[in-house]
Amino acid sequence: MELPVVVGVDGSEASLRAAEWAADEAVLHALPLRVVYASLWERYEGAGIADDVGKPPEEALAEDVVDAAARRARQRQPDLKVTTDVLPEEAEYALVREGRNAALVVVGARGRGGLTGFLLGSVSLSVAGHADCPVVVLRGSHDNQARTAVRGRVVVGVGEGREAVAVVRFAAEEARLRGVPLEAVRAWRCPAHETTDLPLPAGEPARMHEQRAVDVLEAALAAVPPEVRVHCRTAEGHARRVLEAASGNADLLVVGSRRRHGEGGLQLGRVAHAVLHQSACAVAVVRHA
Known part of the structure; x- marks a missing residue:
């Protein structure tokens, strides 16, 4: 069908x-x-x-x-x-x-x-x-077209684990069909008062969080077809702010939204909700279990 x-x-x-x-x-x-x-x-x-x-x-x-x-x-x-x-x-x-x-x-x-x-x-x-x-x-002020790339890229916010696969797959296909690069973005943050069992050199906690973001990106992008040009980027900060900034140079921003069961039924996550309000380009919300 x-x-x-x-x-x-x-x-x-x-x-x-x-x-x-x-x-x-x-x-x-x-x-x-x-x-x-x-x-x-x-x-x-x-x-x-x-x-x-x-x-x-x-x-x-x-x-x-x-x-x-x-x-x-x-x-x-x-x-x-x-x-x-x-x-x-x-x-x-x-x-x-x-x-x-x-x-x-x-x-x-x-x-x-x-x-x-x-x-x-x-x-x-x-x-x-x-x-x-x-x-x-x-969004009401968008200038995007699916066929004609205005800014020439698709941006995807990369989550963790198997949940990210469907989101990345959708974004990669959109980039492939448009003939534009895929920019995969992973935000990370280092808690201000992070504690560890052993003392670490100055800056080491931040490097650990950044490396974890790199590892998440690599795992999520493993199945992207080789014909899709991929640019990976990690950025320190709140995911919603990082993605809102990235939307300024994108034709399409792709984000995931986890199923949340509650009184109001399935709901958007905080990141998806925020970028839908603030994105400078069209936003694709891809639901995952």
Whole structure:
């Protein structure tokens, strides 16, 4: 079964750009594109598609939203197979369910209140935190395209153990398809008051933590195909800050998110949550067990 790339749209300009990005991504992976609009309201309230459909925003219907997004996708990639659907339910629930039968879910993020482009809306966070497949969130001010490398690299934040394998594998494939290098980053920190059983020379604890970060990188990247150019880098500091800084030179930032079972269901980890709010580029969240 050929799983599609799914893009959630709501008629906003951010979601229409997401449809274009998803079209590029679908072509890269030789997959079809599925455009989904989900809402409990039949009419769309907003100005994003007014010019596309030639109607006042208050008269735009759900079908107009998906038709406008599909049209943008086909203009971008004329040979792409595109299907559309309108689902009468809350967007976050619909897109999470769509992710069960998708290769990837793409959403365009709009800010909340007066902080547009800084804080993400609830739909983007909910889908990124609960979907079973990888989710790409395009921030409102993004200038990234899947096909055309603006900055020419994919950055991946490398975690530990087997959990990092799926994340690195996804990032490596994205870099390979784009023909750009993969920058693998591992953050490390030396606790201010670290104790050991034996006294160590000055600076030795820091060197131990840095070497451990190097070892984690090497283990996680062992399975990367040889045709992918890999640049490894360790950096001292909080992982979220290191990755936020790295996103400034990336077309795509890939992070992992561990399944966390609690009152609110599966949730994003702190690092993934932070970079979704602060990243300068599109963010792919790859879930692992």
